[in-house]
Amino acid sequence: MNANYDVIIIGGGAAGFFTAINIAENNPKVKIAILERGKEVLSKVRISGGGRCNVTHACFIPNELVKFYPRGEKELKGPFHQFCSGDTIEWFEKHGVELKIEEDGRMFPVSDSSQTIIDCFQLATKKLGIDVLTGQSVQSLFQGEGYWKIETTQEHYKTSKIVMATGSNPKMWEMLQALGHSVIAPVPSLFTFNIKDPRIKDLMGVSAMATIKVKNTRLNASGPLLITHWGMSGPGILRLSAWGARELFAKNYQFVLQVNWLNDKDFEETAELLRELKTEHAKKIVVKKSPFDFPNRLWESLATASGISVETKWADVSRKQLNDLAEQLVNGQFQVNGKSTFKEEFVTAGGIDLKEINFKTMESKILPDLYFAGEILNIDAITGGFNFQNAWTGGFIVAKNFSN
Template identity: 50%
Template sequence: MLLQKIRLMSKKKRIIIIGGGAAGFFTAANLDENKYYVTILEQNGDVLQKVKISGGGRCNVTHACFDPRDLVQFYPRGNRELLSVFTKFQPGDTMDWFETRNVPLKIEKDNRVFPTTDSSQSIINAMIDEVRNKKFEVKTQVSVSEIIKQDDEYLIKTKQGDFVADIVIYTTGSSPKSLKIIENLGHKIIEPVPSLFTFNIKDDLLKDIPGTSFANAEIQIPSLKTEESGPLLITHWGLSGPAVLKISAWEARKLAQLKYQFEIEVNFISTPISEVEKQFKDFKNSNPKRTVGQSKIFDVTNRFWNKILEVCKIDPEKQIANLSGKEMNHIFEYLCQKKLRVSGKSTFKDEFVTAGGVDLKEINFKNMTSKILPNFYLAGEVLDIDAVTGGFNFQACWSEAWLISQDINTK
């Protein structure tokens, strides 16, 4: 009986997962422990670090968008390839997976999904417990320097010693070092550039009012003939918020070519200037003696309204009836057609994402295998796939990882 058990164990294939992030851990959590020896190699001192800090430490697990055709619209790169992936595992499946492991989730008003604990540790614990229960091995502070294909195996070289694998799952993220390793194995790399970043802007209108927000603004980049809308936030460095992050994601490669020097036009209230002019004149006719500083006409903070008056050099104590046509036009322009010069970017730390990575033409999206390397799987940010904020980048990881685990489990 003992001899039979030893023979059974000897037939188990060895899987090495390189990268202990969302994609790597979710793959491991869904692998069959009776068929495989699984080892996760993580170069940092702790696993799932990006999951930990995401969503301000709450972890935006996914997004409540349950139609794959709608879901792929949130991915500037990879949308065509992900359609088939999401038909097999989508946000509803992600929610079921965590909830059946005692991690209740909630859908917020903007459709972002978080654990009800508002703690990313709940998500981390669920995956770690699953991997631990399968008795898989997790090795931290192990940095892979090279992968060598040897007959039907892979030799994975690290400073801490070498590992041999029958199957490799590559979920490293998009660091230059990890991309170089996969390039040396024959894969084509699309040069990574930052995506999801904020705009550095120096302008008197934004000066000294960080924290001022707008529920729905419109941003255009005239030179690229592109625009986005959504919440907007004034920061110490310029502009942030979903509207900025979305346009930075969709135009990531073009903005890199511009070296992050370009002009934007902002409509802070998403209202046509003709409509603003009409509202203003109607208010002026009804309240001629009201001072302009106390005239609450548009959906902006008093702080921002008075900043416009300050920059336009309009006395806030001036009666609204006494405003000149030139002064009114200045106000309309600052509200609806304000041109701002962007001179650089700042990384959006919680959702640091890059556009670029392994060329998607070299991946079989039925199971996330390499078309170049046998028994070699890739998932996560190492691929040339990225999304806007809202839990979409994680969803790509969960879905890709699920496909990998299911494919391997059927071997």
């Protein structure tokens, strides 16, 4: 049996639904289907942002927004001028979902539930008569004269246009490679670092602002660093992992991480500061209270690592101990052995080569009537709603340029 559609969207995730809804709203007579290989649609939306769905980020200037994308920065400038975070807020408001901005700029539905976004999408697809078909694992794609044929495990479909919104699905990348597209090999992005080190062994849950650097590379980042039972996490680490995705993969996630717990201070300044503290607080016990803006437990751990015992007073600290402590504070070296996935938000760097996409329309330059939206492309961002924004923008542009 054959089923005919004007446009078929492969992938029932955020990008797929958003594209389908926008095409249908612009072209009410068009017959649209979403094909999803799994039993459920929008499963990544459900778990994103800890189940609250981090819809976008409160960064409203396209040229600023692109800076959050290690891959895709240059290519997204034009698209973001067409549909940016402000447009996302407006779109969801128009569809009955109000968003709110949190302190760090992340935006969530006011309901604090990803179900609100899922309901919004499912209601819209129903109202617009879009067929949402699950259990449809695509087995083959064939392009004829002015049409596409799609074979799934359940059915054969014929359509004028296809939108690929399959995220990081290796099988679909292989299929598109066979049709002539190039794929940048995927590697993990947004991951945390596995570190076994006595200095952080009992500090699980301690968080501090830090500047971090991968030794002997140009990779560096700043931001909150969180100590976990397996090593280090937090926005600073995730940012470094995103920008260093390929380089750290090449190192097999074995490298030395340099941590500056004082951010903008160097060794000389810090050593001078510690000498002043030695004079000012001569009678006080060193490990008792952190003189810096980070937790006492971390201070105690770094002081101990510098050979300063728990009873030592400032007056009794030797020059060598002071220098060792200054080194621990601004250039602590931690051996990283491997990585862990950040929550369930698995993001990859890699996908369809961006040179093969027309970013004015999101159409393939290689195969006419084939469009792309979301993470199937070699675009990824740091955590904070940016990956979703890429999906919304891509879907909007596909829909805007759709003509039957």
